[in-house]
Amino acid sequence: MTASGEFSLIERYFRRPAPSGMLGVGDDCALLSPAQGCELAVSTDMLVEGRHFFPDADPRQLGHKALAVNLSDLAAMGARPLACTLALSLPRVDEAWLQGFSEGFHALAKEAQCPLVGGDTTGGAPGVVLCITVMGQVRRHQALRRDAARVGDDIWVSGTLGAADIALRLAQGRLPADAARLKAALPFLQCPTPRLKLGRYLAGVAHAAIDISDGLLQDLGHILKASQCAADVWLDALPPNPVLQGLPPEIRQDALLAGGDAYELCFTAHTRRREQIEILSRQLDLPLSRVGVVRRGQGLRVLDADGQEIPVTRRGFDHFSDNPDHG
């Protein structure tokens, strides 16, 4: 590499004209102007090769997904994206990889109106390590906080559940090979859609929200803990992805309740919001399923169609456990 190696990499693959009023890549800091009356929402995620993605992951899909999972955190807060930063450790300069990664990243950044305004490129780790920080804005007092669930709230889930989990199990050989099912399930794992529009509509309407990255039970558990509430979840009300059809019931149940990487929103809202939320579902052309209720106390029960509690073993993904690697 020449002495200007790092700088030309940033120039070539990551610099885009900054939107008006913003100072982008290429100064000590980026400069942003949040709107008045808004709070700034900030989230950061680190993705490590071999842990969060396979070494042979398609770079374009990886660029999309790395940003998507961060945007999903903004969605869960009800925030509108403002800008993002990207730090990248690369074991070597692989131009084809950088080209694909930056295309996937920028395509979603453009769609989500979340321009890349700052970054860092380095080396030194044996595999790729990514760190993305997203910033968004949400009107004061309207953010969907985890601690805002109230006793009596409905619990809702967007989209469908379980597809990313099944894709991961198939890809890792933890389910018998099934090429058709894998093909149908993989896009949910590799190319999740952050529910940004939904999140923004819910700000000021719903109470608490979280995005389902580690599994419904674990993520809903964070809401309950922060809000000091309990909940019942109705197994039969959960929205299974069509790729779950024909799988054994215990696999389906596990994918629905504990499957990670879904990036759907789980949110709670007052019962008088039901009609408004159903209208929103039609407007966004996105299923919104009422899957449970927030109760006084603590703990999270899963109930069958007869109201009987179902025992649950695996509750979700932990980043330091010895579980198989994450998607």
Added chain:
Amino acid sequence: MTASGEFSLIERYFRRPAPSGMLGVGDDCALLSPAQGCELAVSTDMLVEGRHFFPDADPRQLGHKALAVNLSDLAAMGARPLACTLALSLPRVDEAWLQGFSEGFHALAKEAQCPLVGGDTTGGAPGVVLCITVMGQVRRHQALRRDAARVGDDIWVSGTLGAADIALRLAQGRLPADAARLKAALPFLQCPTPRLKLGRYLAGVAHAAIDISDGLLQDLGHILKASQCAADVWLDALPPNPVLQGLPPEIRQDALLAGGDAYELCFTAHTRRREQIEILSRQLDLPLSRVGVVRRGQGLRVLDADGQEIPVTRRGFDHFSDNPDHG
């Protein structure tokens, strides 16, 4: 690790009560409220074990330095710190390391009024990887941008230069062993002071600024390129750190011009600001040296006491070169 491993690590070592009006670690996003009339300044840096710090680096010093180098970017923008996020990949859970690292990090965060509001903890890389994003605020139109230098500006440097570079050379055996010199130089490498107060005073006073992380010539070069100007730098006007005394002239010159990790500010200002800047130097008890002048054209010349150009080979540090690892 138990299923709640990641969450208890964050709770134990990194959660602090969020300042009033902020939502900190533990939601999808942190929430911040920048002041009205201010722009938001954002910077991100990734530090990789073996590249940016030694595997046996003292964790407390590393916690300090990792945040310090990011705060230095806010200083170079003239911004006041608002908050930071930390993403951490750890090869294993080492509680003594986490204790030391979090203490060093939080001590500086507290001193700089830059609370940690969000984060991510993961594993998967063989060594430690850190990514820090800092956010600050600066009054609209007062940020010290790289592209704001003007022909005729004085060029200034804060503090002294060269100590961190000498410490690194001694630690790596690239200079003959000298225990007394190493002891005097090491704090500059391990525990740099971000020039936050200076940066804030300079906002609205100076034109362009940058922090010296990769060497004066390289970093000043970024200002000149962005501002489409040339410059003369006077070697004899550069402020050598006392630890450079007695070293061969070519080592001293190289440490002054190309030594990285200094985290002093290099800034340009109109000549009519000289008295104001000298008063500021006394108020802050911080040397501010006038070391050159911005000229029309392009290129950067280093001049000796007779005004003769000095040939310079090494201009600074590149993150993808085969140079020895960075401090």
